[in-house]
Amino acid sequence: MATANDANKVRRGLLIKLIKEYRKGTLRETIDRIPYQMRPKNDESSRCCIYKDRAVLKYRLMAMLGIGVETETDESKPLSEYYDDAEKREKPDSDILSVLDVACSHCITSRYLVTNACRGCFARPCTFNCPKNAIKVIDGQARIDYNLCIDCGKCTQVCPFHAIIRVPVPCEEACPVNAIRRDEKTDRQYIDFEACTSCGKCMTACPFGAILERSQIIDILNAIKAGKDVVAMVAPAIVGQFAGSLGQIASALKKAGFAKMVEVALGAEMTTEHEVKDFIDRMNDDGTLMTTSCCPAYVETVKRHVPEMLPFVSGAKTPMQYTAETVKQETPNAITVFIGPCVAKRKEASEDNNTDYVMTFEELGAMFAAYEIDVAGEPAIKLEHDVKGYARGFATSCGVSAAILEEMKKLHPEMDIPELKGNFINGLDKKAVKQLKLYAQGKLPGNFLEVMACEGGCVGGPCAIGQVRLATQAVKKLAEEPPK
Amino acid sequence: MSKVHVKICVGTTCFVMGASELQDLEKFLPDDLKDKVEISGAACLGLCRDENYGEAPFVTVDGEPLSNATVNAIVDKIREKL
Structure with missing residues (x-):
C-alpha cells in the first residue's frame, strides 16, 4: 500500500516528466537534464546535498528505463545511452527489484x-x-x-x-522471507533473488526510497508509438484507483493510445470456475486442503520457501493468464499489457507467453497525467465484455473466497458439493509464512485457504495509488452491483 | 457562522500526486475545526495545466488555490480564513 509521502511524490513526478518528454519525442536529448531540473542549483536538498539528490534521481530514471542499477559498470555513462539500450531490448528483465546503494541509509543493524x-x-x-x-x-x-x-x-x-x-531495518522487517539482507563484507544491503518473491514490500517499507523496480514503460510506449494493437488488461483493483467509472477508464486508455481495455475480471471468472472444479475434484478424491493460486507473490513464496504446500495450490491459472490467453486468441497480433497494483505480476508475466508487459497503476496514473487525460472528464464507453460481479471482487481480501462460494451455489443442488470450510491469510508476513507451513502439515483447520500477499488484497498492492479504504469500498460496491 | 469550504481536486493528476490520500482530510482535522469546515471533491480544476500555480495536488480553501497541498498546509489555510 502506498501512502502519501515524499518518496512516492518524487517518484511519480519523475515518471510524469519522463513520459511527457517521451511523448514530445525529446526524451533522449533531455533525460540527462532531468535530475538538474528537479534539483537546480541553490535548491533545497532532501538528502545531504543536491549532488546526492541528483545522483539518486539519475539511478531512479535508469530503473524507469527498465535497467537494473546494479548492472552499471561505467559510472559516467549518460542516461541517453541507457535510453538507447532500452530502445534496443526485445524483452524486459526478469529480475525486478534492485537496491539503490547510493540512496540506502545503511540502517543500523543492531536492533x-x-x-x-x-x-x-x-x-x-x-x-x-x-x-x-x-x-x-x-x-x-x-x-x-x-x-x-x-x-x-x-x-x-x-x-x-x-x-x-x-x-x-524497515526493508528487512517488511520482507516475509528474509530475502533482503546486509552483505557483511561490503556492508551493503542486497536482494537474494533465489529467495525473493517480488512482493514489493521492501519497496514500500524503505523510507529512503532505496528499493527500485525496473519499469517496462518505455517498452509499452514504444509499442503504442509503433502503432501496434496494445491491449490494456486492467486488474479488478483498478476501480477506486481513479475518480471515474470503468467506462471512463476505458475511454481514457483509448485516448492514451491503447487499442482497447479488457477487464482481467474476465479471467477471474475462468479462475473461479476452474478453482471450483478443482476443489470439488480434490475433496471427492480425499483431498484435505486447497489454496488459491491467483496471487503471484504467494505462489512464489510457496515455490521458494514452503514447497510442501505446492501440492495444495490450485492448478487454476491466474486471472491475468486466462485474460491474456483470451486476448491473444481473439487478436493474435495484440500486445498484451497487464495493468495492476502488483510488483510480483512482472515476474509472473515474464514466465507467461501471452502477457507481454506489465504496467503499474502508478505508471498508468503518471501516463494519464503526462497526456493531460482526466479520467473523470472522459465520456463512459460501453464495455466489450460482460463480467460477473464476483469476478470484480477478486481485488479485496476474501473476494476470491466470496467468488468461489457464489459459483458453488450455482452448481447446487444439481451436483453434490463438498462443504467449503474457508480460511484466509490477509497479507503475507513472517508469521503468515510460518502459518503456511502448519497448513501444509494439516495442523490448521479448514479445507480451503485464500492467500493474498498484500494486506487488504490487491487494493493494498505496492503500486496502487487509491486510498485503500476507499478503493476497497469501490471494488465491493461494483462487485455487488446486479448484472446488467 | 458560515463554514470554510475546502474543495479537493480529484482530477487524475492531483489524484496521482497525493489527492487520493487527501480524501481522508476530514479524519485528520483537529477537533476544534471539525464543525467549521465543509469538504468536497472537485472535478479537475485545471490548475495542473497552468505553470503559474505550482505543483499538484491542488485544493481550494474558500476559493483560494493551494498547490502542493498536504493536510497540514490545508489546516493552516483554514485557520487563516477563520
Whole structure:
C-alpha cells in the first residue's frame, strides 16, 4: 500500500516528466537534464546535498528505463545511452527489484537502542536482566555494548521508562522471507533473488526510497508509438484507483493510445470456475486442503520457501493468464499489457507467453497525467465484455473466497458439493509464512485457504495509488452491483 | 457562522500526486475545526495545466488555490480564513 509521502511524490513526478518528454519525442536529448531540473542549483536538498539528490534521481530514471542499477559498470555513462539500450531490448528483465546503494541509509543493524528517556535509575533492571551482560550504566545512562548484544529484547521489556526501543531495518522487517539482507563484507544491503518473491514490500517499507523496480514503460510506449494493437488488461483493483467509472477508464486508455481495455475480471471468472472444479475434484478424491493460486507473490513464496504446500495450490491459472490467453486468441497480433497494483505480476508475466508487459497503476496514473487525460472528464464507453460481479471482487481480501462460494451455489443442488470450510491469510508476513507451513502439515483447520500477499488484497498492492479504504469500498460496491 | 469550504481536486493528476490520500482530510482535522469546515471533491480544476500555480495536488480553501497541498498546509489555510 502506498501512502502519501515524499518518496512516492518524487517518484511519480519523475515518471510524469519522463513520459511527457517521451511523448514530445525529446526524451533522449533531455533525460540527462532531468535530475538538474528537479534539483537546480541553490535548491533545497532532501538528502545531504543536491549532488546526492541528483545522483539518486539519475539511478531512479535508469530503473524507469527498465535497467537494473546494479548492472552499471561505467559510472559516467549518460542516461541517453541507457535510453538507447532500452530502445534496443526485445524483452524486459526478469529480475525486478534492485537496491539503490547510493540512496540506502545503511540502517543500523543492531536492533535495540537506549533513548535519552533513560534516567539511569537505581534498580537498573536492564543490566540485571540482560543475559549477556551487555548493558552498563555510564555517566548516568544505560549503554548497550553491541559486541555482546544478541538482540533478545529483554531490556525493552523490563525498563520502567520504556526507554529502550527496538529500531528495525524497515526493508528487512517488511520482507516475509528474509530475502533482503546486509552483505557483511561490503556492508551493503542486497536482494537474494533465489529467495525473493517480488512482493514489493521492501519497496514500500524503505523510507529512503532505496528499493527500485525496473519499469517496462518505455517498452509499452514504444509499442503504442509503433502503432501496434496494445491491449490494456486492467486488474479488478483498478476501480477506486481513479475518480471515474470503468467506462471512463476505458475511454481514457483509448485516448492514451491503447487499442482497447479488457477487464482481467474476465479471467477471474475462468479462475473461479476452474478453482471450483478443482476443489470439488480434490475433496471427492480425499483431498484435505486447497489454496488459491491467483496471487503471484504467494505462489512464489510457496515455490521458494514452503514447497510442501505446492501440492495444495490450485492448478487454476491466474486471472491475468486466462485474460491474456483470451486476448491473444481473439487478436493474435495484440500486445498484451497487464495493468495492476502488483510488483510480483512482472515476474509472473515474464514466465507467461501471452502477457507481454506489465504496467503499474502508478505508471498508468503518471501516463494519464503526462497526456493531460482526466479520467473523470472522459465520456463512459460501453464495455466489450460482460463480467460477473464476483469476478470484480477478486481485488479485496476474501473476494476470491466470496467468488468461489457464489459459483458453488450455482452448481447446487444439481451436483453434490463438498462443504467449503474457508480460511484466509490477509497479507503475507513472517508469521503468515510460518502459518503456511502448519497448513501444509494439516495442523490448521479448514479445507480451503485464500492467500493474498498484500494486506487488504490487491487494493493494498505496492503500486496502487487509491486510498485503500476507499478503493476497497469501490471494488465491493461494483462487485455487488446486479448484472446488467 | 458560515463554514470554510475546502474543495479537493480529484482530477487524475492531483489524484496521482497525493489527492487520493487527501480524501481522508476530514479524519485528520483537529477537533476544534471539525464543525467549521465543509469538504468536497472537485472535478479537475485545471490548475495542473497552468505553470503559474505550482505543483499538484491542488485544493481550494474558500476559493483560494493551494498547490502542493498536504493536510497540514490545508489546516493552516483554514485557520487563516477563520
